[in-house]
Amino acid sequence: MRKTLLVFGSTLLFGGAFADTAFASSAISGTSCTPASSATYRHTFDGPAGTATITSTAALCSGERQAFTLVSYTAPSKSFGNPQFVYATDTAAITATTPSITLRVDVPGCYTQVDTVFGTNVINPIVDGGPRYGTTKLGDTAAPGSRSAGVRAWYNGGTTTCAPQPAATFTGDCDGTLTAHLANSPAANVDAVFDLPGGLVRVAPGTTRDVPVAAKQVTVRDNTFKTVTATWTAPSSCDTPTTSPSASPSASTPQTNNPVETVTEITPTNGNGNGNGNGNGSTVTPTTTAPATSSSLPVTGSNATILGGAAIFMIAFGGGLILLSRRPHRGRHAA
Known part of the structure; x- marks a missing residue:
């Protein structure tokens, strides 16, 4: 009987401790939170x-x-x-x-x-x-x-009237964007504020700021409630045309040491007078680019003919000398 009561008491003791632990764990894991829509x-x-x-x-x-x-x-x-x-x-x-x-x-x-x-x-x-x-x-x-x-x-x-003196001017950049030149007069008593597409820009009295604007048209408001709209135009410095690599150099452009020639290959005819070799009636004229002939290449043409003739003459002349040297000499008899 005593043993039974001891076991029963132990069960109650440890069971109660387990229940307290579980309750505490539940309280921690179930901590309440508040949605932002109803939070205070x-x-x-x-x-x-x-x-x-x-x-x-x-x-x-x-x-x-x-x-x-x-x-x-x-x-x-x-x-x-x-x-x-x-x-x-x-x-x-x-x-x-x-x-x-x-x-x-x-x-x-x-x-x-x-x-x-x-x-x-x-x-x-x-x-x-x-x-x-x-x-x-x-x-x-x-x-x-x-x-x-x-x-x-x-x-x-506040104790005094706000008197900013903002000014905004613009220049076009060659990449198709604008630069806003923002200024505030030294006579102003408060920062000028400009509302640009990228956000507010403040300019202290007597100072200026340049702000790039990634657009071809922009509208700017300032804190005197004036609105300025600017539209991009190409600056004159961007009007110089870019010379194509394949264009012939002008008289004012110095020649390079290694000029590039454009060589046009002529397609051979196929005997039917249409000027192509594929029989479909279209003219194929491929164009390739090759380096110009250098003066260091071997000499060909008429110069080679003259040198060849001279060489033959020298060989014949040398052969004649050899023949003459081999003629027998007759001895002279004593009297």
Whole structure:
């Protein structure tokens, strides 16, 4: 009886321990995560400094992501007003492995607006009757902005009128593209901003920048709300024709030491007067390229005939001398 109770107690003890371990393992493996579409966040925001930090309140599920954007504008007054032109942007995303992000933008030293919003969409420019960020701003009272807890993450301020003085000119390149020459007058009090197909380009007062544009036509807007369109034309420096390798050199082009001749082979006739050897009535005139005759090759033609005659004459003359040397000499008799 005692042995039976001992076995029963051991079973309960180890069985309970196993159950606790299994429960703990289940709790770990079943850790909950949140899809980005319903996740909540908390944030801090400093408009004049152009910074915002956003942190998820629960872990996002693997593969989920939520992007946020911080954007600054030049504006017509220290309170909300239009039109506004983008000055700087920064975008980043919270993911399962990146639960917190910090965004930073430059803020112009004149009238400005700074917004922190859900997503990656940037409105440029902001004009009367145009689109607005609305409730996508963090800290709004309605979704999605209300899904992030914190201060209202937008700012209007500044102490002076923004006065950029941008200028854009263009030159065509020989490869069919354009180069944009962007400038901002030394009298400007803020960076000039140019909206090109490749993105925003800022130019400080009194400076210039050259930006290649891989297109034959481009439209550029700047933060004075002026638009310039340029169309590529071939520069005069590209008009010089390229000499074909098979073309004859002109009088002004020096001859090379090893000129190349074009030799045309004439196809023999087949006796029927059609000038071909294949009987199909078509003329075949293959063209090949061969090096010109060099002066170092053996001499042929009339020069060879003259030298041959001279050689024969020398042989005959030598033979005559041999015959004369072999004539017998008659001895003289004494008296």
